[in-house]
Amino acid sequence: MKTVLTAKLKLNATPEQFKALRTMQLAYRDALNYVSTYAFEHGKISNAVRLQEGTYDEIRLRFHLPSQMACSVPRQVGATYKALWTKVKNNAAHLKAKKTKKRHKGLDKAPTFLSPTLTYQYKKDYTFKKEQQVSILTLEGRVKVPYTGYDKHVALIQRGAEIGASKLWYDKPKKQFYLLVSLEVETADPTPETHKQVVGVDVGMRYLAVTATMQGNCTFHADISTVAKSRHYARLRKRLQKKGTRSATRRLVAISGRERRLKANANHVVSKRIVTHYSQSLIGLEHLTDIREQTKRRKGKSAKQRKANRAFSKWSFAELHSMIAYKALLHRSMAIKVDANSTSQACPKCGHTCKENRPNHGLLFVCKNCQYMLHADLVGARNIAMRTLLIRQDWIGTGVLSVRPDVSDDEAKAARLKRYAELRWSSDTSPRL
Template identity: 30%
Template sequence: MQVKLMPDAVQAPTLERTLPAINEAANWVSAVGFEGFGLKASVRELRKLCYGELKMRGFGAQAAQHIIKRVADAYTTLRVNIRSGNLGPEGSKRRRKAEAKPVVFRPHAAHTYDDRCLSWNYDAKTVSIWTLGGRIKEVRFASSPEALKTLTEHRKGESDLVFRDGKWFLIATVDLPDPEVFEPKDFIGVDRGIVNLATTSDGDNHQGRRLGRHRRWQARKRAEIQAKQSRSAKQLLRKRARKEARHATHVNHKVAKDVVAVAQRTERGIALEELRGIRERVTVPRDPRARLSSWPFRQLGAFIEYKARRAGVPFIEVDPAYTSQRCPRCGHTERGNRRTRATFQCRRCGLAGPADHVAGVNVRNRARSAWVFVTMPEPVPT
């Protein structure tokens, strides 16, 4: 859960000195660990090499431990990504580049605080936080009454200090209990796409035309700004990129909220296509490549999943193969069934309709079959 910090004129400069200094120290620890152990640096080894120096630089014991742990966690994540192939096969340019240099942290990258370095006063809506200039108290934060209640009852663990667009935020971890998932009467199949962000088996269509127009407008503006090649132009480009990402996130939140609300009201589950790795599996021509790369399908799926969990709505992912080419009435599957991107017509039985709606119906039908196996009790060994 994110809350906005509102430091005063005395507190803000202290925070502004602290976060870059923390990340500068993290870069030093990363360089030392990479020189000594490559990508295999662990918390124990980094602590032996760097803890004393961090203390001499003015970092408290707990702050020094967090810096070391952040660096070790970054190398652990990098090793996992290499092993899983997320950076390409062995010898690829991207993988060689990642393996050839230490992990680098941005000057204002988020830093983790635990309850020893950060304490909350919910009644006064203030926090006390460690900085290089000492602990600063009574830093005000803003939150809605609902968010404050959630923080008071469910906050647990660490919080991240974030500096974004000139504003300070705390992202706190809350441990919400999962509500009991009801037994669905049926399922809503959701087909995700580029032109239509989401089309349900009920025929509800959440179009992506406005988001597409917004992205094309932003692309034209980026081209104009990039032509100037100035320092202020680069800063403006970064600001615009964040603004575009926030707009796409807002649209996905609205779509996910609508889908989950319908499922909860009608006591049905939600089924999505399992689309992980689609960018690696699908080859597209050069012109629409940018549209595919900026397609926020994974974020939309994640939003629907977590909103469904919070509402107690059953959620399942199904095999996406041929959902837009299979006839839901007779089962005939053929590429020719989908004559255009938008239309479907079965060449065997003649069933016709919007292709995305047909795909949503196929997703729903697969969820009906798959849910039986998900809820089936395990056989008792004899």
């Protein structure tokens, strides 16, 4: 089994090489915007082959891009249009079902590419040389640039890891180029015998993650400083945008990305703690597709509701899930998705499910049927652990592992939820390591 990692390499370019790389980036971005305009004017095309046939010669002539780069541009634009078409179709379905009143406007005008980040294909646009050097293609030919990076990633590159495409990224505040290289690393194939422990992970706003095992062990992962700092940056950004002066704009550019990096660092720390603490485990995560649309407050426009929607829009649960998934494979574990329906409203002891089990949507869970009391996030983690255990038992019986629930089939989902309702939490239902 293969795991994909991203190696961030710092390029130590000379002034001449820096200028060549920057010129290449800007030409690539201009080509993206040209192809995007062409696709929009010709019926919002998302087919990469048709886009390449219509724009390849003009890309080579106007922007002087090499042949491989001229092929990468239509593919990237086509992928962007496909993603936008998917959002438009999903939005139309939500409008029809009256789940939302807001129409998606992503295809009302041609998408504009602002970031100058470009894509390189391995062995065609860039190759690695000896003495920690990389040969990169520019408009003026190839240049050899020394690089530095994380020791383990550099060792993987030099010792035969499977190398894929990369992105040339420019850090504007630091005026520094980085090469983001995708690496495929071999990991052991998972079997039910290798994963002898089951862990449920409940992610949320108050606590970044809460874990629970079938033996009753649990951990709470919170980062109060991240919440406080993100709110500080939100207030600062609001004041600077309202001021609107040139100095305020410069300040906005300077602080751009800080909140994103802050949350990414917190997610890295939490995910590493989870996978190192629960090695050789089957880790269950909630399938939270369309969770923002389901939890969005639509009635009224009070300041409290706007604040709640703003907080949910910044919830980076998908990033945390992806970090847990790839780091688990490196620690001989594996992450799978389970249904998220009523995980924090179902009693793990008697199975009674209702909204009243969460008084005032607080952190206390009180079952209306058996009066079972527990932390609400821990209840969610235990329910996820039980559902993960059920998937593991099916894996042992059938030899097939379901890593993601099929939400397209309503009958299959109803059958799964019926089985989940019969689960009862017990500390003796999962084998110990």
